[in-house]
Amino acid sequence: MSYRGRGRGGGYNGNYHPGNQGRNSFADHQQNVDSFVAANAYPVEIAGWDGANSPSECINFISRKCRVIVTNYSVDNNTRLLKGYVKNESQANTLLNWSGVKFAGQSLRFAKGPSALSNQITGTKPSGASNNTIETITEFLKSRYQMENKMLNLSNVKQDPTLNSLGFFGSVSVSSKFFPALMKIASDLKLDVASVDLSSNELNDLQSLSSMAQTFPKLQNLSLSNNQFSKIKAFETWRHKLNFLRELILFNNPLVQTTNPAEIQSIKLELMKSFPRLVVLNGEVLRNEQVLHANSTFPFEAPQPMFFQDEDVRVLSTNFITNFLNLWDTNRAGLMVLYQNESQFSMQLDSSQPFLIDENSNSSNTDYGNYIANSRNLARVSSAKMRMSKVAVGQEQIYKQFQQLPRTKHDIVNKPGAFSMECCKFPTLNGIVITIHGSFEETAQPEISETQDSHGSGRGGPRFPSHSRPKKAALAKKCFDRTFLVIPGPNGSLIVASDLLLVRPYSDEMPWNQTATTAPGSAPIPNVPGAMPIQPPTSAGAGAPAPALNPTVADLPAELKTRLQPVQQEILVKIVLETKLNLDFALMLCEQSNWNYDQSVINFKNSASSLPRDAFI
Structure with a gap:
């Protein structure tokens, strides 16, 4: 039997897309966390339910009779009140x-708030503090966070009296959603965490903690002692995600209580594979940290954004790229004089890299609908015939593919620091190989769609009604790598022999940006013996002494310590380490950013290219 044609997408009704499985599961997981937080936003109390055999009978009765769902409910053993949560204050009313x-021969009484009826029973005065789910978890995180050690203590959370009284662990289904919700709120708080203690939480897998790798990607120390891990497979959840984890504690877990030397060695090897920088396991040093650090460190001291083989190459390549990108953004037809009958162009799409949310537009850049049809990614396209068909040869084919790509804007004039180039000679053809990296902004949809022919009609003709045609892809920022092979043409002109364009997700962190050496939350730069401490500035601007490469709060001038609050002093030192600005400019940056660390970093990235050289250490 053939299932072809059943429903809009055939036998499966178009609901299964293997390529999107990971992205959809992440979105579904995030939606579940958001729903959990939203559905448990307003506390209520219920009295008079004791005539029932169980609290669930009363909850089901309220759902049927009052059309209100009470979640995350539990019984207070002291007052015998049934406590739970509804979605908002309107449902509580x-x-x-x-x-x-x-209900069951008794009259139910309802009250808003976490202790309205409790206070009547015990005679205590109501508290004015708000105890909804988000605020409760927020206060819990703040009480467990040690700023001086960058330590988050999440040990034995089920025994926390506040969380227990609100019924966070009243059932397995509710308990399983607690850690995802906690990690989401911790991410919103932007806690600077280097160590996490998750001991004594009855954990036997890491499914509920999978998002911790995104919340604390720079985590260095982790304790999972006194839990119930019995299989090494449990750590697959974090495989290659906690790439900065240095020390792991697994005492009192069934997994490490074996006495078989072969099993112990196998566990060590698997953990080292999952965490590439793991050095210490249960107090035992697994490998040489200095050698590991040397092997995992970028071998070049200071990556440069530009490389030119010689001065002639620099002049030719910079002029070519400037004019090319200007015409690419404004008049692609004008570029056709650079291509000949033997010229080739191909475009590849790499969607495997992590994507970011554009801070300005608040939209993701994961819509690749304008690129998929022409993408010649050899990791995805295996057919030799298909590979050849996606190479445009000659002016006509090349221009047609140009028209099928979105209109763009490359801001290379105003933000040259956001681009990088490598240019060298190609002696075989007396040409130059030019490679440029950077980002662009999509400004308009393609002139022609990939699904249209030269007459502007769909390839399928009238078989496909207008309502079934795919919607236009969303416009967003993208990053790119483009490689040209340019050879001499007649009368001193240049000809593009080969043009390779790679499109990938947008990221504002460029590897050639020397200022992005220490990310927030990463390990501080180690102290260098004999390094000079920060000296008091004699005057603003040029001539002020530069701070050392590893300043601490103790090194700040006495004048600044008197003038600034302790938190401001810490922010100032972090900005100096992050940006390599001298003390005067770092102080100016913090003041103009209202002493907001994240805003200071954003403002610095936006203005770094325009700062004078003496602004830096």
Whole structure:
């Protein structure tokens, strides 16, 4: 039997897309966390339910009778009140209107807030503090966070009296959602965490903690002692995600209680594969940290954004790229004089890299609908015939592919630091190989769609009605790498023999940016013996002494310590380490950013290219 044609997408109704499976699962997981936080936003209390055999019977009755769902419920053993949460205050008011409704021979009483009826029973005064789910978890995180050690203590959370009283661990389904919600809120708080203690939490897998790798990607120390891990496979959840993890503690877990030397060695090897910088396991040094650091460190001291083989190459390549990108953004037809009958162009799409959210537009850059049809990614396209068909040869084919790509803007004039070039001679053809890296902004949809022919109609003709055609791809920022082979043409002109364009997700962190040497939350730069401490500035601007490469709060001038608050002093030192600005300019940056660290970093990145050389150490 053939299933072809059933539904809009055939036998599976178009609902299964293997390429999107990972992205959809992440989105579904995030939606579940958001739903959990939203659905447990407003606390209520219920009295008079004792006539039932179990609290669930009362909750089901309220759902049927009052049309309000009470979640995350538990029984207070002291007051015998049934406590739970509803979605918002409006639903709580609806329950208040149902006070007195008969259930199991008794009248139910409802109250808003976490302790309204409790206070009546115990005679205590109500607290004015808000105890909804988000605020409760936020206060819990703040109470467990040690700023001076960058330590987050999440040990034995099920025994926390506040969380227990609010029923966070009243059932398995609710408990499983606690850690994802906690990690989401911790991410919003932007806690600077280097160590996490997750001991004594009855953990036997890491599914509920999978998002911790995104919340604390620079995590260095982790304790999972006194849990129930029995299989090394449990750590697959974090494989190659916690790439800065240095020390792991697994005491009192079934996994490490074996006495078989072969099993112990196998566990060590698997953990070292999962965490490439793991050095210490249960207090035992697994490998030479200095050698490991040398092997995992970028071998070049200071990556440069530009490389030219000689001065002639620099002049020719910079002029070529400047004019080419200007015409690419404004008049692609004008570029056709650079291509001949033997010229080739191909475009590849690499969507495997992590994507970011554009801070300005607040939209992701993961829509590749304008690129997929022409993409010649050899890791995805295996057919030799298909590979050849995606190479445009000659002016006509090349221009047609140009028209099928979105209109763009490369801001190379105003932001040259956002681009990098490598240019060298190609003696075989007396030409130059030019490679440029950077980003562009999509400004308009392609002139022609990949699904249209030269007459502007769909390839399928009238078989496909207009409502079934795919919607236009969203425009966003993208990054790119483009390589040209340029050879001499007639009358001293240049000809593009080969043009390779790679499009990938947008990121504002460029590897050639020397200022991005220490990310927030990463390990501080180690102290260098004999390094000079920060000296007090004698005057603003040029001539002020430069700070050392490893300043601490203790090195700040006495004048600044008197004038600045302790938190401001820490932010100032972090900005100096992050940006390599001298003390005067770092102080100016912090003041203009209202002492907000994240805003200071953003403002610095936006203005770094325009700062004078003496602004830096």
